[in-house]
Amino acid sequence: xxxxxxxxxxxxxxxxxxxxxxxxxxxxxxxxxxxxxxxxxxxxxxxxxxxxxxxxxxxxxxxxxxxxxxxxxxxxxxxxxxxxxxxxxxxxxxxxxxxxxxxxxxxxxxxxxxxxxxxxxxxxxxxxxxxxxxxxxxxxxxxxxxxxxxxxxxxxxxxxxxxxxxxxxxxxxxxxxxxxxxxxxxxxxxxxxxxxxxxxxxxxxxxxxxxxxxxxxxxxxxxxxxxxxxxxxxxxxxxxxxxxxxxxxxxxxxxxxxxxxxxxxxxxxxxxxxxxxxxxxxxxxxxxxxxxxxxxxxxxxxxxxxxxxxxxxxxxxxxxxxxxxxxxxxxxxxxxxxxxxxxxxxxxxxxxxxxxxxxxxxxxxxxxxxxxxxxxxxxxxxxxxxxxxxxxxxxxxxxxxxxxxxxxxxxxxxxxxxxxxxxxxxx
Amino acid sequence: xxxxxxxxxxxxxxxxxxxxxxxxxxxxxxxxxxxxxxxxxxxxxxxxxxxxxxxxxxxxxxxxxxxxxxxxxxxxxxxxxxxxxxxxxxxxxxxxxxxxxxxxxxxxxxxxxxxxxxxxxxxxxxxxxxxxxxxxxxxxxxxxxxxxxxxxxxxxxxxxxxxxxxx
Ligand code: SF4
Numbered sequence: 001x002x003x004x005x006x007x008x009x010x011x012x013x014x015x016x017x018x019x020x021x022x023x024x025x026x027x028x029x030x031x032x033x034x035x036x037x038x039x040x041x042x043x044x045x046x047x048x049x050x051x052x053x054x055x056x057x058x059x060x061x062x063x064x065x066x067x068x069x070x071x072x073x074x075x076x077x078x079x080x081x082x083x084x085x086x087x088x089x090x091x092x093x094x095x096x097x098x099x100x101x102x103x104x105x106x107x108x109x110x111x112x113x114x115x116x117x118x119x120x121x122x123x124x125x126x127x128x129x130x131x132x133x134x135x136x137x138x139x140x141x142x143x144x145x146x147x148x149x150x151x152x153x154x155x156x157x158x159x160x161x162x163x164x165x166x167x168x169x170x171x172x173x174x175x176x177x178x179x180x181x182x183x184x185x186x187x188x189x190x191x192x193x194x195x196x197x198x199x200x201x202x203x204x205x206x207x208x209x210x211x212x213x214x215x216x217x218x219x220x221x222x223x224x225x226x227x228x229x230x231x232x233x234x235x236x237x238x239x240x241x242x243x244x245x246x247x248x249x250x251x252x253x254x255x256x257x258x259x260x261x262x263x264x265x266x267x268x269x270x271x272x273x274x275x276x277x278x279x280x281x282x283x284x285x286x287x288x289x290x291x292x293x294x295x296x297x298x299x300x301x302x303x304x305x306x307x308x309x310x311x312x313x314x315x316x317x318x319x320x321x322x323x324x325x326x327x328x329x330x331x332x333x334x335x336x337x338x339x340x341x342x343x344x345x346x347x348x349x350x351x352x353x354x355x356x357x358x359x360x361x362x363x364x365x366x367x368x369x370x371x372x373x374x375x376x377x378x379x380x381x382x383x384x385x386x387x388x389x390x391x392x393x394x395x396x397x398x399x400x401x402x403x404x405x406x407x408x409x410x411x412x413x414x415x416x417x418x419x420x421x422x423x424x425x426x427x
Numbered sequence: 428x429x430x431x432x433x434x435x436x437x438x439x440x441x442x443x444x445x446x447x448x449x450x451x452x453x454x455x456x457x458x459x460x461x462x463x464x465x466x467x468x469x470x471x472x473x474x475x476x477x478x479x480x481x482x483x484x485x486x487x488x489x490x491x492x493x494x495x496x497x498x499x500x501x502x503x504x505x506x507x508x509x510x511x512x513x514x515x516x517x518x519x520x521x522x523x524x525x526x527x528x529x530x531x532x533x534x535x536x537x538x539x540x541x542x543x544x545x546x547x548x549x550x551x552x553x554x555x556x557x558x559x560x561x562x563x564x565x566x567x568x569x570x571x572x573x574x575x576x577x578x579x580x581x582x583x584x585x586x587x588x589x590x591x592x593x594x
Contacts, residue, residue, distance in 0.1 A: 047590030
């Protein structure tokens with residue numbers, strides 16, 4: 001069996017599960033984000049009274065933090081009331097950050113667990129060796145009542161990534177390249193394990209970027225074998241004791257795809273599909289109105305650090321806006337401590353509240369018709385960040401920062417060179 | 428939700444949930460209001476054209492993207508009776524089943540249906556009949572587990588049974 005199958009077997013009280021089988025599994029932790037007031041209504045509608053375990057359910061206010069509309073404020077209000085009435089142990093209000101960042105930070109994520117959230121990017125937690133998956137409101141309400149969910153045991157495909165990236169090339173470029181090559185439906189209903197020499201020693205933040213975007217290939221969940229960096233991260237934040245599960249030697253992947261990334265250039269997903277990916281060197285001239293660094297994909301300290309390297313002591317192009325939203329308050333504090341916030345604000349960046357920001361078009365930087373945004377987030381569907389007539393280019397935080405500086409989509413490697421003096425068209 | 432007849436509106440691949448239901452309306456909670464924005468990101472004119480019972484036909488990966496249940500809720504409240512697609516995004520598929528929206532996987536369906544054709548969809552048997560061409564197109568049969576949910580009228584009635592038995 002694969003580790004993911006062993007996780008499902010453990011959680012459903014079985015010795016063995018097989019692909020395609022439907023199992024009822026116990027959920028180790030569940031999270032509801034602030035788009036999902038419906039979960040509470042459905043919980044009561046289905047006869048719910050007390051949640052199955054007050055230590056294992058949390059709400060995270062991230063999509064509407066702080067609230068932009070009266071309706072969103074009403075949602076938060078009703079959710080807070082529920083959290084209080086149910087006496088939930090964990091609660092993340094508007095002063096926390098994006099769910100996929102604050103959950104690992106707070107120590108509720110550990111290798112071998114099943115984590116279910118009302119958010120498709122729950123695949124992110126494969127970075128920690130967890131089985132993370134997203135569901136809708138009604139499924140979540142059934143978990144809130146019973147602590148269980150039905151799963152179809154998925155086929156597992158292997159995406160093997162070997163080599164080391166060059167300076168200026170980030171994990172985001174690697175996953176965009178994989179996505180562009182394999183397409184946005186290669187893993188529908190399947191699980192993805194990422195393997196290879198690139199993954200073996202990869203840091204926690206980079207692992208999260210790659211697993212985060214596994215869902216853009218349709219994956220139900222993703223998995224990476226925890227390395228020492230992951231184990232250290234988890235042990236520093238959680239008292240949970242767990243056994244590290246191993247995939248059996250005779251397990252066979254449904255399919256294996258191999259990539260070698262040593263010569264990879266920065267990548268860009270062009271409008272309006274995540275898999276419409278080309279190399280930065282082939283991108284035509286694009287004037288950028290807004291550059292955005294943030295979200296559960298590109299808002300970690302490593303991302304803000306990369307932006308600082310590019311923008312320190314410089315000024316962004318006066319015709320471009322740069323919005324930076326740390327993924328969590330912890331990230332925000334770290335960025336302040338390291339002096340990044342100061343440098344970036346001096347360079348002309350606009351900082352906003354930790355949370356999802358404009359990622360899904362709710363607030364804090366939505367786009368007008370005809371505008372262009374280069375973004376470190378994960379989706380560029382029409383209308384994702386405001387107007388359906390705006391264009392979104394997905395790229396790494398380095399590419400976003402470099403583009404804010406020049407006012408057009410640009411290869412960040414040019415700006416990371418010490419001796420390179422970029423002349424903006426405005427002087 | 429077993430046998431429905433209606434006019435087909437045909438779309439391509441990768442119609443994601445932002446196109447089915449744009450994020451800027453996620454703070455709406457009234458199902459009728461949610462229905463008014465159905466498919467707005469893909470085809471803003473659709474809602475005005477739809478008659479109750481009409482059917483959406485799509486290519487691969489319909490409903491990919493976010494987990495928002497609003498996507499399924501908007502289709503139901505716009506009175507779409509079924510969605511037939513070559514494949515579905517996983518979370519959308521679960522949401523649809525849970526809420527009682529008929530969703531049928533039928534490979535190559537977009538090649539066999541023209542916009543405006545009248546279709547009969549038999550969800551439990553898993554086939555589509557094109558009344559214009561007479562062709563019957565076999566799709567995937569649903570699993571027993573999903574049939575259970577549907578026979579109960581969606582996951583909510585099924586769960587109500589369980590919670591009321593627990594007293
Ligand atoms: S940051 Fe964007 S992708 Fe991540 S949870 Fe928030 S809205 Fe979703």
